[in-house]
Amino acid sequence: MSAPKKIHEPPFHIVKRPAIAPWKALLIRAIAIAAALAVSSLVLFVLTKKSPFEAMRLVYEASFGVFNKNSDRGFFAQVFTGRRFWAMLQDLCMLLVIALAVTPAFKMKYWNLGAQGQVLFGGLCSVAVMFYLSSGYWETHKALVLLLMIAAAVAGGIVWAVIPALFKARWNTNESLFTLMMNYIAIQLVSCMINVWVPTGSSVMGVVNQNTQIGWLPNMTFPEAWGMSPSAKNYFFNIVIVLVLTAVMFVYLRYSKHGYELSVVGESVNTANYIGINVKKVIIRTLVFSGLLCGVAGFLLVSGTDHSITTGLDRGYGFTAIIVAWLAKFNPLTMILTSFLIIFLDRGASDIAMNMGFNESVGDIITGIIIFFIIGCEFFINYRIVKTHREG
């Protein structure tokens, strides 16, 4: 045992960065996006043997429309009056509002994975009002129906969010599992109600109140001269409402006492107790707020967009919203950008799949690659790799 023990040291090791200059962080993110695009282009090229620029063009056109050189309208006028731009904004806002809904809970380190169920149940309550109040008195009182729908949706969202919160506050149950299971209950409830409401056919609710448009958010009418595409205007109110909510949430988190309390609870429950914050109350209050926003999302999807319900009402945004909120570091204004990024990719990827003759899984692969790089680059923002100095 005389030989000295040989120590194997890796040539590099990882060190936590104390702080990083904003330009450096930006640069790392830019490199990540560039790398992501390069890798996904490579994948597309291998699959299609077509130029990656062709794919890039398709991604762009999926959100901003096809530019028509022969039109006498300018570039921006074409984008603004086109349908795809508005459809993209609508998708963006629906993702954004659900991201807003999960944000306060996540900031509190309460892992609410139940946004899907909360949106679905809120939407279900909303569509129930629309379905039952569809004739007679209500034909002349459409605004009242809308108000009732909002109330029902909000109440539904809150109930679905608060049940797990009560259990968490009272018995410290695991909220991730609880909220996940609530999703399945909501999905089954929706299928069940569709079967009750549509006793025949292939279990599809279809457009509710198609002729009377009771319970539909009104369409925005733009001046004729603007030449908006007929269906571009449908989502105007959804977009405005969500942008207002974004501002409200920003103020709530940044400047209100509630916002402060929930971040203290998120950092340390003991600290919160020590300085006299009623943790149980904060948990329940925050989840009421979360559920309320999910309910609003459900209402907007039912009343403003779908005018119907399916088990896919939330478009999978209940989970995607978590990435959006996380990438934006829970800043509601940054979330506009991250939602845009996800929606832009998502629309583009499904268009690529459609145009190049693949099924939608290709779109998922591309989105997956890009999200992998973007989340992965956070590692390099928080840590740096240092060459190990060998001694002796």
Added chain:
Amino acid sequence: MKKAIKVLSVILALSLVFAFAACGGKTDGGKDSTDAGASENASGATAATQEAVTADPDKLAGIKFGLICLHDENSTYDNNFIMAAKEAQKKLGLSDDQVVIKKNIDESNACYEAACDLAESGCNIIMADSFGHESYMKQAAQEYKNVQFCHATGTSSKTAGIKNFHNAFATIYEGRFLAGVVAGLKLNAMIEAGDIEADKAVIGYVGAFPYAEVKSGYTSFFLGARSVCETATMKVVYTNSWFDIDLEKTAAENLINDGCVLISQHADSEGAPKACEAAKIPNVAYNIDTSSIAPETALVSSRINWAPYYEMAITAVANGEEFATDWIGTIETGSVELLDLSKNCTEDAAAKVAEVKAKLADGSLKVFDCSTFTVDGKNLTEYEADVIDEGDFKPDTNVILTDEATGITYFAESDEQFRSAPYFDILIDGITELG
């Protein structure tokens, strides 16, 4: 200790990345991929008995045709629409840019979005293939008044009063009846050979959803079989899904275990034919030639050929003419087809099919002849069906007619004076629906 924490944090960070990447995924995966070759075979069997369609090539140059499909080529139902689109494209000489197909479009707002997007990108005729697409197509039709919106299997164009919204379907019950005749002959042969006893001639049927389109299909198939094999009975199970390979396979297996000696289906995957091939049970398919995936057991398939409808509608749009808001394809228009009889069919099948087909054509035979079936032991003399679609699901029209020339009293399915989409939703004696 510190190192352990570092390793742990790296693992956690990575798992987070993977978990998030996984969250976005759809849950459609995990299904068998299907034989592309098998589905393509059916295109070779299309009959060329259609009327000639004429349109000026110059006018056709301005056409852009959009097709919205619920699933993709893996679904036999959607593949049938896609194949027909290619056939019509070839026949009318349209370029690839003139035919746009959107696949995997749910029966939700996604359909409205897809229809508007097609209209916006210059399509002047747009077709959707699934029952649940209907109200979304109607909504798009009201916004893009210069674009023609067509919808297969839909029920409401007659009552909607929207000029640019069209329904279409075919008298596929005649095709199913013919397929039933082939199946009945096979049952007879099995009885004669002593494989089964006469009272054990039980047919199994895998249905998608319990409503008229499916019920009309299995009833006509059953009546076809019983017209040649008197002791035939039938058991039906529903999968409550249009396309689910595993469910359909399991449903077929359960039926076989339950004593069924021949299987047919109205569900859109190859699940049931594959289960039959494994169990060596004869199978009759729909919309797809299964002779390559079930060489020992496939008998025959009936199919709606959508090409004649596409050609008619596209030509009308090209010529700037109006066309029917509710269109019914028949054997005559080339819309209802029986694909080639396989080697597993009985020898007399071809002759018998030709004979029955001729009788259907001249009207001396009606599929839903009320004297050939009973409901709760009684013959039907009148029946109110939900023909007028007001969203109320209430019966409103007597659809039992008597043909003056032949004196046959029959259930007038997909009849011109009513509508194209099926409304036969009666459970007749001899058929049992299982839980």
